[in-house]
Amino acid sequence: MSTQLSTPVNRQSVEALSTSKGEPAWLAELRAKGAELAETLEWPKPEKVRIDRWNLNAIGNHQQQDALASPDELPETVRELLAQTSAGLVVQRNSSNALKQLSPELQAKGVIFTDLETAAREHADLVQKHLFQAVAQDENKLTALHSALWNGGIFVYVPKNVEVELPLQGLLYSDDSAAAFVPHILVIADNHSRVTYVDNVTTAYGAGEQQPLAKQMIVEVFVKPGAQVRYATIQHMADNIIDLTIRRAVIENDGRMEWIVGDLNDGNVLSDTQSILRGKGSTSDAKAITVGNNSQQMSLTTGAVHIGRSTESSMVTRAVMKDKATAIINGITKIEKGATKANGVQTEKVLMLSPKARGDANPILLIDEDDVKAGHAASVGQVNVEQVYYLMSRGITKKNAERLIIHGFLAPVVSEIPIEAVQEQLQRLLERKLEG
Structure with a gap:
């Protein structure tokens, strides 16, 4: 029907x-x-x-x-x-x-x-x-x-x-x-x-x-x-x-x-x-990864709103950008008035594999309370040349060295998938998107 x-x-x-x-x-x-x-x-x-x-x-x-x-x-x-x-x-x-x-x-x-x-x-x-x-x-x-x-x-x-x-x-x-x-x-x-x-x-x-x-x-x-x-x-x-x-x-x-x-x-x-x-005492842990290729446009936001006292949040986002893909990655930690002893941390990292790709990492802290902790880290960059050279000096080809570095970059999220079949599929998808 x-x-x-x-x-x-x-x-x-x-x-x-x-x-x-x-x-x-x-x-x-x-x-x-x-x-x-x-x-x-x-x-x-x-x-x-x-x-x-x-x-x-x-x-x-x-x-x-x-x-x-x-x-x-x-x-x-x-x-x-x-x-x-x-x-x-x-x-x-x-x-x-x-x-x-x-x-x-x-x-x-x-x-x-x-x-x-x-x-x-x-x-x-x-x-x-x-x-x-x-x-x-x-x-x-x-x-x-x-x-x-x-x-x-x-x-x-x-x-x-x-x-x-x-x-x-x-x-x-x-x-x-x-x-x-x-x-x-x-x-x-x-x-x-x-x-x-x-x-x-x-x-x-x-x-x-x-x-x-x-x-x-x-x-x-x-x-x-x-x-x-x-x-x-x-x-x-x-x-x-x-x-x-x-x-x-x-x-x-x-x-x-x-x-x-x-x-x-x-x-x-x-x-x-x-x-x-x-x-009170509630906690959140968010991990996210993405791989952009071709001419994809992506808006990826991870957020935590602290209302109760003694709350904790952690956010980790990792993105790999290829070709002409574009990603706007926002991490938003909001600590409301009265959320004393709150602790919010976030990290956004973008790995660029193409000069035509674009990845913006935007850590945002909105804090309306004094007695709190909050921190952020963000980075956008290319594959580390020194790491590639080090692996090549151990007999690994440049292509495989870059693959190892990229997989290591994404591993903190991939390893958290709690079903083996789904984790294996995620690995295959990453390979496919990275190989293009």
Whole structure:
């Protein structure tokens, strides 16, 4: 079944979409409100990147997909990403649920791992309370449109005092550039729980030219008091995809959030990852890497907002730029009034492999409190010639010496990926993008 989504989106089109899905009234109204907001709001305006020149209205049509009987039916390029050991698996095809699995042991403990549409019907109390609370509908045109159009998505809920030892894995892929790709991820870790969630967002196109498609993805994570969440994601989509992704976590007393982000798309990218340290003693650790090639334009922002007392944040971003690629990399640490004893540090490093590439590293500290610590470091440069000469003196070719240095430059993030199959895929993607 295909539901036509008009451009611009309007209330009638999203009401038809909601009706076709049999959604609850509260969700139908949320979609309708999003469509109305989108008519009045503007697109985000990231610094030095004119995303309004991108084809943002290429949102495609909603196309319901058939479920898969087993992972064996997945395309080979997607199937090879499956973890050998995981606690659960949810697969989304073109923002439509294709497959979901969860171990009986975790089901018995009350863990919920399913598609977000099913969760909205079966666990409305949890979903309605949290959906679009970390990322507001009316923040900008992107968030409003997403609230009207999201499909499929993934929902994770871990009850109080439950620790999920093995990672939960999500595979989200597009194999039809005419189909809308608008997933929403909602993760809730209740008091003193612990979970690792890993997703891989990719394309699996066959032969033939693909039309432009604007992929919209929003991630909301809620870390309750004493809980710990590790969220790892590898984004790798073809050059016809415009990637628009917002990730946000709200962390309460003594909670901990870890982000591990690999932005390795081939098309233009707007990526915004932020932790809101609301509770006393809450902590956040964010690591991100990207490799830009060809004529890619990228706006990559990592941020932490300190609200609670004695909060700590760490942010590390590393980028490698080739060809004529452009990246604006922002690290934003905001310490609000009253966030005493806060400590925020950030590092942005860009490695330039071409004289025509551009990489701007912008560390930003916004501090409204006196009794705090904050620091930053930023660098943009080429491969260290002395390091290359040293390796060559040990019998290594210049090309391999540069490869070793680049991989060492990215290793602090790559090594943090908690699923071996996904880590191996990240290594292959890095090789492919670096080799060109």
